[in-house]
Amino acid sequence: MQQTHTIDDKDYEYPENLKPVDVNVYVHPSNMLSTHDYSCSVCRTNHAVLSSGIMKPCWECQREGWQLSQKDNRPWWKRLFTKTNS
Numbered sequence: 001m002q003q004t005h006t007i008d009d010k011d012y013e014y015p016e017n018l019k020p021v022d023v024n025v026y027v028h029p030s031n032m033l034s035t036h037d038y039s040c041s042v043c044r045t046n047h048a049v050l051s052s053g054i055m056k057p058c059w060e061c062q063r064e065g066w067q068l069s070q071k072d073n074r075p076w077w078k079r080l081f082t083k084t085n086s
Contacts, residue, residue: 025050042066 025036038048038055046058057066072079 023055 023036023038025034025038027034034050036047036050036055038050040046040048040058040061041055042057042061046060048055048058049062050056054068056062056068074082
C-alpha cells in the first residue's frame with residue numbers, strides 16, 4: 001500500500017537510509033524532489049527507481065536488462081493482423 005506524505009521544506013531533513021519495507025513516498029511541495037522506501041520488484045534488496053510516478057527496477061537490475069512491460073489487451077485477432085513496434 002502506497003502512502004504519500006507531503007512535507008514542509010522549513011527545517012525538514014529528508015529521511016536517509018530508509019529500509020525497503022513498505023511504500024512511503026515523500027514529496028517536496030514544489031514536486032521537484034522526492035524520496036521513497038519501495039524495494040526493487042526484481043531483487044528486493046535495493047531501492048526501486050521512481051520515474052514519472054512509476055516504480056521501476058533498481059539501476060543494477062536495469063543494467064542486467066530487467067524492465068517493465070505492458071500487457072497487450074487487444075483481442076487475439078487484432079494482435080495477429082497488426083504489426084507491433086517491437
